[in-house]
Amino acid sequence: MKSIVKDGVLYFEFSDEFDNMQIYQIKPLVVQLIEKNHCPIVKFDFKEVTFIDSTGIGFVLARYNQIQAYGGELILKNVNSMVRKVFALSGIFSIIKVENRERKGVH
Amino acid sequence: MNSMSIEFQAEMFNEAFVRTAGIAFLMPYHPTVDEVMEIKTILAEAVVNSIIHGYPDQPEGRIVLRMEVSDEKVVTIIVEDQGKGIEDIDLARQPMYTTRRDLERSGMGMTIMETFSDDFTIESTLHQGTRVTCIKKLGNHE
Numbered sequence: 349m350k351s352i353v354k355d356g357v358l359y360f361e362f363s364d365e366f367d368n369m370q371i372y373q374i375k376p377l378v379v380q381l382i383e384k385n386h387c388p389i390v391k392f393d394f395k396e397v398t399f400i401d402s403t404g405i406g407f408v409l410a411r412y413n414q415i416q417a418y419g420g421e422l423i424l425k426n427v428n429s430m431v432r433k434v435f436a437l438s439g440i441f442s443i444i445k446v447e448n449r450e451r452k453g454v455h
Numbered sequence: 456m457n458s459m460s461i462e463f464q465a466e467m468f469n470e471a472f473v474r475t476a477g478i479a480f481l482m483p484y485h486p487t488v489d490e491v492m493e494i495k496t497i498l499a500e501a502v503v504n505s506i507i508h509g510y511p512d513q514p515e516g517r518i519v520l521r522m523e524v525s526d527e528k529v530v531t532i533i534v535e536d537q538g539k540g541i542e543d544i545d546l547a548r549q550p551m552y553t554t555r556r557d558l559e560r561s562g563m564g565m566t567i568m569e570t571f572s573d574d575f576t577i578e579s580t581l582h583q584g585t586r587v588t589c590i591k592k593l594g595n596h597e
Contacts, residue, residue, distance in 0.1 A: 367499060368467055368499070369471060372467065375559075399495060399496075401500055401503070401564075402500055402503075402560070402561045402562075403499075403560075403561075406553075406558075437563060437567060437570055438561060438566075
C-alpha cells in the first residue's frame with residue numbers, strides 16, 4: 349500500500365490481493381493516516397488490486413463512516429470490473445463516489 | 456469425475472493458501488478469467504466465514520474444503536467446519552447482516568457466494584458445525 353497527501357487530498361493506492369489478511373495488516377495505518385490528516389478528500393485507488401472479497405466491502409464502508417464523521421469525502425478510483433462486480437452487490441456505489449479517469453500528477 | 460480435499464487449521468493466513476489451491480485444482484478445466492475470479496471469491500468467503508464465525512478465537516479448529524468436477528465440468532465446492540454453527544440461517548443470508556460489525560465485516564459474504572454460484576446451500580447445526588455447498592458450471596463460454 350502506498351499513501352500520499354497532496355493538495356488537501358489523502359491518496360491510498362492498494363495493490364495485489366486485497367483480502368482479509370492484507371486488510372488486517374494495513375488497516376491500523378490507514379485508520380491512523382485518515383485521523384491524523386483529516387483531509388477533506390480521501391481517495392482509494394484500486395488500480396493494482398487483483399483480488400477482493402466482502403472483507404474489502406466492510407473495510408471501505410468503515411473508512412467511509414470514519415471520513416464522514418469529520419465531514420470529509422471518500423472517492424474510489426480505478427475500480428476495475430472485478431472490484432466493481434463485488435462492490436456492486438453491496439450497493440456501495442449509491443453512497444460512495446467513483447472516479448475512473450486517470451489524472452496526471454496524482455501519484 | 457475428479458475430486459480433492461484439503462483439511463486445514465482455522466488460521467486466517469490459510470485462507471489465501473486454500474483459495475489458491477482450490478483454483479489450481481480447476482486449472483486443467485480451463486476456467487475463464489471471470490470464473491476464476493468468482494470461484495476464488497466463493498472460496499475466500501466460505502473459508503473466512505468458518506474462521507471468523509465458526510471458530511472465533513479457536514485457531515486450532517479444523518476446516519475441510521472438498522471439490523469435485525464432473526465430466527460435464529460442473530464444479531461442487533464444499534466447505535465444512537465443526538464450529539459454532541449458525542443460529543438463524545435465513546437471517547445470516549440477508550445482505551448486510553453480520554454478527555461481527557466490530558470486525559468491520561460487511562455481511563455480504565453469503566450474498567456474494569449465492570450470486571457467484573449456480574446453486575448455493577447452507578446446512579448448520581448449533582455447536583456442531585456448518586457446511587456450505589456451492590455448485591458452479593464451467594465452460595458456458597465454449
